Amino acid sequence: MNRAALITATRPTLGVLALLLPLTASAADLITLDAEQQRAFGIDLIAPLAAEARLSRRYPAEVAVPNRQLRVVAAPQGGVLETLRVAEGEQVAAGQVIAELRSPDLVDTQSQYLESLIRLELAESELARDRKLHQEGIIAERRLLQSQSKQRELATLVEQRHQLLELAGLDAADIETLTRTRRLTSTLPIHAPIAGVVLEQMVSTGQSMTAADPLYRIGELDPLWLEIHVPVGQLGGLAVGNQVFLTRQGTAGKIITIGRMVHGRDQGVLVRAEIHEGSRELRPGQFVEVQLMAALEEGANAGETAQGWRLPSSALVRDGEATYIFIAREGGFAAEPVTVVGEEEQSVVVNGALVAADQVAISGVVALKAAWLGGE
Incomplete structure (x- = not known):
C-alpha cells in the first residue's frame, strides 16, 4: 500500500476531525499539532524510563x-522392617530415629565387637602385669615387647569392629550402651541424616530388606x-x-x-x-x-553498557522495516527512529536518541503516523 492509500485508509479511524483539522509536517519532520488537535485525537504522553536490562517472556x-540438600536413607543391613516412625510430608530432625529394622546380622556384628573388646581388656591386664615384672627384673624385655604388640593389635581390631557398628547404623550413644551393658539386640534404629521434610516413602512395614535398599528420601x-x-x-x-x-x-x-x-x-x-x-x-x-x-546488548564501544528506554508497546509505529516513536516538541511532534532491543509483555525496551525529559506519544499514534507520512 502506498502512502496516499495509507492516509485514505486511516481517515475512517480518525473520524471527521481528521478531515477538518490541518495536519502538516515541516522539512525537519515536525508534525505541527496544537493542543486542541491532540485532545481530539486522544494523544496521551509518557516519559521514557531508563533501562539497563530487559525482562524476558514468561x-x-x-x-x-538442590542436590546438596537431598539424602536417600537406605537400610544399612539386611533384615525385616519392623517400624516406620515417619511418613511422607513430615518434618524430621537430624539424628531422629525414623525407622527400626530387625536384623540377625546386627547380632553377629555386636558379638564380634564385644569379643574383641574382652580380648583387649585381657591383653591390657597382661601388659600391665608384664610391665611390673619387667621393672622388677623377673621377665626379659622381649616378653614385655610381645605383650605390647598383642595389645596394639587387639586395640586396632576393636577400632575396626567399632567402625563396623557405625556402618551398621548404630550411633555413638548406641555403641556406648552396648559397651557398658554388654547386651545384644537385633533391633537396628535408622536415623535421619539431615533435618528436612520426608519427600518420599519407598517401603512399607514388614517388608524384607537387603543392605542398601532405599527407605526414604529426605530434603531440606x-x-x-x-x-x-x-x-x-x-x-x-x-x-x-x-x-x-x-x-x-x-x-x-x-x-x-x-x-x-x-x-x-x-x-x-x-x-x-x-x-x-x-x-x-x-x-x-x-x-x-x-x-x-x-x-541489554553492549554499546558501540567494547565493554560499554547499552542505555535503553522502556516504553509501552503502543508507542511504536513501523514504516517498512524501520521503527519509530513520536516525541512531543514545541508546536507538534517529531518522528524518532529507535531500535527494539527487548520485547516484554506490555512494554518494549528501545535504543534511540531519547532523554528522560522527553514526552512520548502512547496513544493516537495512528493519526500522527498518517500526518507524518502525508506531509513527506
Whole structure:
C-alpha cells in the first residue's frame, strides 16, 4: 500500500476531525499539532524510563531441591522392617530415629565387637602385669615387647569392629550402651541424616530388606532451585547473578548456572536459579511461571553498557522495516527512529536518541503516523 492509500485508509479511524483539522509536517519532520488537535485525537504522553536490562517472556520453571540438600536413607543391613516412625510430608530432625529394622546380622556384628573388646581388656591386664615384672627384673624385655604388640593389635581390631557398628547404623550413644551393658539386640534404629521434610516413602512395614535398599528420601527445602529451559536463541544478556521473577508468587531468585548443553527435546538450555524468599510457598515438582532479567546488548564501544528506554508497546509505529516513536516538541511532534532491543509483555525496551525529559506519544499514534507520512 502506498502512502496516499495509507492516509485514505486511516481517515475512517480518525473520524471527521481528521478531515477538518490541518495536519502538516515541516522539512525537519515536525508534525505541527496544537493542543486542541491532540485532545481530539486522544494523544496521551509518557516519559521514557531508563533501562539497563530487559525482562524476558514468561517461561515455565520446575521447582527442585538442590542436590546438596537431598539424602536417600537406605537400610544399612539386611533384615525385616519392623517400624516406620515417619511418613511422607513430615518434618524430621537430624539424628531422629525414623525407622527400626530387625536384623540377625546386627547380632553377629555386636558379638564380634564385644569379643574383641574382652580380648583387649585381657591383653591390657597382661601388659600391665608384664610391665611390673619387667621393672622388677623377673621377665626379659622381649616378653614385655610381645605383650605390647598383642595389645596394639587387639586395640586396632576393636577400632575396626567399632567402625563396623557405625556402618551398621548404630550411633555413638548406641555403641556406648552396648559397651557398658554388654547386651545384644537385633533391633537396628535408622536415623535421619539431615533435618528436612520426608519427600518420599519407598517401603512399607514388614517388608524384607537387603543392605542398601532405599527407605526414604529426605530434603531440606530452603533454598530451592528453579530449573528453566530457555531457547538457545534467547540466551543473550543472561548471566549468573541476574534476577528471576516468579510472576504469580511475587518473589524473585537469582541465576546460579547457565547450562552448556542444548536439550534435543525442546532445543532449550537449562538455566538454574536459586530462590530463598518465598521458598516455603513452593513445592518440589511444582511448575511456576518466571521471567528472567537480561542485560541489554553492549554499546558501540567494547565493554560499554547499552542505555535503553522502556516504553509501552503502543508507542511504536513501523514504516517498512524501520521503527519509530513520536516525541512531543514545541508546536507538534517529531518522528524518532529507535531500535527494539527487548520485547516484554506490555512494554518494549528501545535504543534511540531519547532523554528522560522527553514526552512520548502512547496513544493516537495512528493519526500522527498518517500526518507524518502525508506531509513527506
